[in-house]
Amino acid sequence: MLQVWIGAILLVLGMFMLLANPVAGGILIGIGYLLYKSTSKATRAAAESTFWGICLVCMVVVGAVAFLGLF
Template sequence: MLQVWIGAILLVLGMFMLLANPVAGGILIGIGYLLYKNTSKATRAAAESTFWGICLLCGAIVGAVAFLGLV
């Protein structure tokens, strides 16, 4: 699962790096894609499910803090 997350992070960083240094950005995208592609479909599905669960939890926490800040 960690391999999927690291691959996704490298893909995103590579996209931003393309603006500053296209060669380094392309290398990061390539490494991230290879890490992501070398995992099984089940591992990718588990990592995505965990990711969205964490996103929902963080959204609920931020919403609660924002609501309490308005009260």
């Protein structure tokens, strides 16, 4: 599962790196894609499910803090 997350992080960093250095960005995207695709479909599904669960929890926390900041 960690391999899927590292691959996804490298993909996103590579997209940002394309602006500053296209060669390095392309390399990061390539490495991230290879890491992501080298895992099984079941592992990718589990990692994505966990990721979206964490996103929902963070969204609730940030929303609550923003709401409480209004008062």
